[in-house]
Amino acid sequence: MFRALLVTCLTLLVAVAAWFSFGQPRPQADFVYANPAGINTLDPAQLSWLQDIRVSLNIWEGLTTYDPQTLEPMEGVANFPPETTEDGLTYVFHLRPEARWSNGDPVTSEDFVRAWRRVIEPGTALDYATFVTDFVVGAKEYYDWRNQTVAMLAEGGDADDREANYVRTGSPRSQERAGSPRSQAASRAAVLRAHADETERRWAEVGIKATDTLTLTVRLRRPCAYFLSLTAFATLVPIHESIELLRERHDGLPINEQGLVVYDPQWTKPDYHAHGYRGLVTNGPYFVKEWTFKDHMLLEANPHYWDRAALGVQTIDIISYGDINSTIMGYEQGDLDCLLDMTVAYDHELTRLAQGGEREDFHVPIVLGSYFYNYNCRDAEVLGRKNPFVDARVRKAFSLAIDKKLLVENVVRNANPPSNHLIPPGMIPGYSSPAGLDFDPAEARRLLSEAGYPGGAGLPPIEVLYNTGFKHDRVCQVLARMWEQHLGARVELRGKETKTFADDKQKHNFMIARAAWYADYVDPTTFLDICVTGNGNNDSGYSNPAYDELLRHASRENDAVRRMELLSRAEAILIQEDFPNLPIYTYTNLMAIKPYVSGIYLNPRLHVSFKHIRIQKELPIADLPWTRPHRVQGCRFPIGAGSESEIGNRQSEIALQVR
Amino acid sequence: MTVRLLKRLFAGLLTLLCIYALTFLLVINTPGNPFQMSDRNMPAEVIAALNARYHMDQPWRYFYEYLAGAIRLDFGPSFQHKEWTCGQILAQALPVSIVLGFLAMLIAVLVGVPAGVISAVRRNGWFDVTTLGLVLIGISLPTFVTGSVLLLTFAVWLGIAPIGGWGRMAHLPLPALALSLPFMAYITRLTRVGMLDVLSSDFVRTGLAKGLTPRRVIWTHAFKVAFLPVLSYLGPASAQAMTGSFVVEKVFSVPGLGQHFVDSALNLDRGMILSTVLVFAAILIAFNLAVDLLYAVVDPRIREAA
Numbered sequence: 001m002f003r004a005l006l007v008t009c010l011t012l013l014v015a016v017a018a019w020f021s022f023g024q025p026r027p028q029a030d031f032v033y034a035n036p037a038g039i040n041t042l043d044p045a046q047l048s049w050l051q052d053i054r055v056s057l058n059i060w061e062g063l064t065t066y067d068p069q070t071l072e073p074m075e076g077v078a079n080f081p082p083e084t085t086e087d088g089l090t091y092v093f094h095l096r097p098e099a100r101w102s103n104g105d106p107v108t109s110e111d112f113v114r115a116w117r118r119v120i121e122p123g124t125a126l127d128y129a130t131f132v133t134d135f136v137v138g139a140k141e142y143y144d145w146r147n148q149t150v151a152m153l154a155e156g157g158d159a160d161d162r163e164a165n166y167v168r169t170g171s172p173r174s175q176e177r178a179g180s181p182r183s184q185a186a187s188r189a190a191v192l193r194a195h196a197d198e199t200e201r202r203w204a205e206v207g208i209k210a211t212d213t214l215t216l217t218v219r220l221r222r223p224c225a226y227f228l229s230l231t232a233f234a235t236l237v238p239i240h241e242s243i244e245l246l247r248e249r250h251d252g253l254p255i256n257e258q259g260l261v262v263y264d265p266q267w268t269k270p271d272y273h274a275h276g277y278r279g280l281v282t283n284g285p286y287f288v289k290e291w292t293f294k295d296h297m298l299l300e301a302n303p304h305y306w307d308r309a310a311l312g313v314q315t316i317d318i319i320s321y322g323d324i325n326s327t328i329m330g331y332e333q334g335d336l337d338c339l340l341d342m343t344v345a346y347d348h349e350l351t352r353l354a355q356g357g358e359r360e361d362f363h364v365p366i367v368l369g370s371y372f373y374n375y376n377c378r379d380a381e382v383l384g385r386k387n388p389f390v391d392a393r394v395r396k397a398f399s400l401a402i403d404k405k406l407l408v409e410n411v412v413r414n415a416n417p418p419s420n421h422l423i424p425p426g427m428i429p430g431y432s433s434p435a436g437l438d439f440d441p442a443e444a445r446r447l448l449s450e451a452g453y454p455g456g457a458g459l460p461p462i463e464v465l466y467n468t469g470f471k472h473d474r475v476c477q478v479l480a481r482m483w484e485q486h487l488g489a490r491v492e493l494r495g496k497e498t499k500t501f502a503d504d505k506q507k508h509n510f511m512i513a514r515a516a517w518y519a520d521y522v523d524p525t526t527f528l529d530i531c532v533t534g535n536g537n538n539d540s541g542y543s544n545p546a547y548d549e550l551l552r553h554a555s556r557e558n559d560a561v562r563r564m565e566l567l568s569r570a571e572a573i574l575i576q577e578d579f580p581n582l583p584i585y586t587y588t589n590l591m592a593i594k595p596y597v598s599g600i601y602l603n604p605r606l607h608v609s610f611k612h613i614r615i616q617k618e619l620p621i622a623d624l625p626w627t628r629p630h631r632v633q634g635c636r637f638p639i640g641a642g643s644e645s646e647i648g649n650r651q652s653e654i655a656l657q658v659r
Numbered sequence: 660m661t662v663r664l665l666k667r668l669f670a671g672l673l674t675l676l677c678i679y680a681l682t683f684l685l686v687i688n689t690p691g692n693p694f695q696m697s698d699r700n701m702p703a704e705v706i707a708a709l710n711a712r713y714h715m716d717q718p719w720r721y722f723y724e725y726l727a728g729a730i731r732l733d734f735g736p737s738f739q740h741k742e743w744t745c746g747q748i749l750a751q752a753l754p755v756s757i758v759l760g761f762l763a764m765l766i767a768v769l770v771g772v773p774a775g776v777i778s779a780v781r782r783n784g785w786f787d788v789t790t791l792g793l794v795l796i797g798i799s800l801p802t803f804v805t806g807s808v809l810l811l812t813f814a815v816w817l818g819i820a821p822i823g824g825w826g827r828m829a830h831l832p833l834p835a836l837a838l839s840l841p842f843m844a845y846i847t848r849l850t851r852v853g854m855l856d857v858l859s860s861d862f863v864r865t866g867l868a869k870g871l872t873p874r875r876v877i878w879t880h881a882f883k884v885a886f887l888p889v890l891s892y893l894g895p896a897s898a899q900a901m902t903g904s905f906v907v908e909k910v911f912s913v914p915g916l917g918q919h920f921v922d923s924a925l926n927l928d929r930g931m932i933l934s935t936v937l938v939f940a941a942i943l944i945a946f947n948l949a950v951d952l953l954y955a956v957v958d959p960r961i962r963e964a965a
Contacts, residue, residue, distance in 0.1 A: 151707055260708060
């Protein structure tokens, strides 16, 4: 009996091992880096996560691209700079004829029209739909109309009701048809058909036009100083025409049963073959060769890329790590060339090593993102209970009662600069931040009693909503303690899991809620817009006509200097008077890059241009200072460690050695 | 026998259906928007369109459609990772977990059973005491500790194993060992207790009195009976091991199924939660059924009763 068991087990063991050894091991790529979690999506219209955007920017290429050091726009698929009209409202992009997709097809202006339309179609639109709706003529109207009509098509009731609804949306075509009798199914089909026709008609009014195969004309609703930065972003890249094979069609119409323009979501996979579709085709320096779920993604140089000679590495392996500790061990062992995010329980220790110069390969760049808390500015009726934060004086008092320096240096400990600003100061060229207000408990107490809560008397329990994890718990505990100590407030912490946190936030069910904002483009408006009345991300529900007017004024201002002044005045309203939010610190990012890797620039948006990466493993590194990652050169923004004069010295030192 | 088997099969399917219904109710009533991806807010219209697309506005329709699909092994799309269907994710992760779990169970049985028998025979000897200590460690130390220690020892200090990953032979031993430890400890204890029980029974004494060698009595006669509790434990244990362990997969970067149990719940990925739960339940029921059948083979009393 025992022998039988033993023999069975051993046989099986050998069998498993033998079977497993037949698997082909992956060849080593030229450059290997690790990502927290995995790549979520590669659909340009659905991008939201930094790691996805990073990859997308390297497999696709927009009309313009980012300079890897300064993030200034530079040439991409289109010749640079494009033709513009005097008023700055019309851009004519001439695509380079040698631009190719990874299957060899030429990149055409239609590919851009197709992609940009997906960005604002209700079936595919997500976070960055505003990149098109805010700027392009007719896009906002189209987007709103589509959302409205799609919602109506989805509503219950019989087809005639829907048709009646549809008529109310103001389409002349269906008004003519509304009276004629027909069966319900036929009526539904007719409604959809009319809707599809009307959709095409309205799309024709949007200011994105393929004038010919290599010319794209974009008309803007208002001048936009940073429009060429937007066109470099991964949301506005082109999409190959083969995606049309995967479009959901109802009854031969270009829309599906719900009236949406949607595609089989699997189109972004390199090995997806269906209905004649031959897998993902991209037009950037690299293409996706292999993608396994939450495991790894292999990129290979695009053989048809127009600037192929500039590519330093031919293959790139992106590993999704499960556990950050093991990944750091892997980096130390030499399995990885680069680790772009080291959020770990002991990251303050790693930060200390990086700052003390003990680890030359660890870097802590400051990034263009703010960590802050939102006050709920809505009145008690919305919240369902007494809300003291309707009063700006209370918001200001609570803001002044926080000692951010203490908090950042003792609790967060990741070299984050404490911040009194919504927009990280000194990081946007040409923009000078207004003066922020520092920790001032006496003034805070005075303001609070002026608002009718002397010594905190009469304040309801203050509820602080946050999502658990990532040190938020500890930060919240300190905030609560400071408010109790300096203002006499009673604070209740409500830590929630991320999804329920987001739910509560969207239902405005909070007094104070944790928030964060990363810049989408290098301009103050990327931050200021979230405080505009009615903005989709205005979680504090803040509304001040004077503030809105300043931003409107700035958007019409053609003079760059005056525009920045107006924006600075707008920020002053937020951080000196109204306090819809409580800024705590500016984000930093702890990363590790092996010394033999160069071409990864520590820019404040953490974009990495794979095209510029160079590997030089063979030579002794100590003799080659210029092969170090460019922690100083090219980054015009202050870097975590060292003052600017130190940086200057180091640069000249390096220059001397090179000579 | 066949009737019994059919009865058990039917009961198993009914259990699976109940598990599905219960999970479905829990999943549908969990607060939060499953389509919320990041910190940013989604327009209400987009959420409505997505709800309609995934039939979240008609829960009962989703209930039937998912069930009908699952019967055909089509588990529908993942809510969080729209580029992947639940079926693709399972197809990628389940084989990994099965190989790893199978290996872990083999190690657990190969080490645990002899250790248990020897400690029962040499009761209170040095081997028994040492094993008891190791078993206590195996059961009480969580896998993220044992896993990390293994990784530090073999991968970092000795440098004879890779840090983690999947795809080569060298990737197998460490995670399999880490995964097997708690099972191994439990099997050791079960074997020891079972063996002690049997060793004091009449037929063992008879066997020894009739002049059989102690070795033959222990390994051939006593072991057969002592192994029965281990056998019934092997059913659920194998199901657990072969559907992956979140911790082992995280520590050793193994792309198995275990992580999806936790991630799908955190992401409120309704399709994926239902898929993982159904797969686990189905495997558990199947293994318990298999153990029951094996019981009939091993134990003549049961065979005759049937």
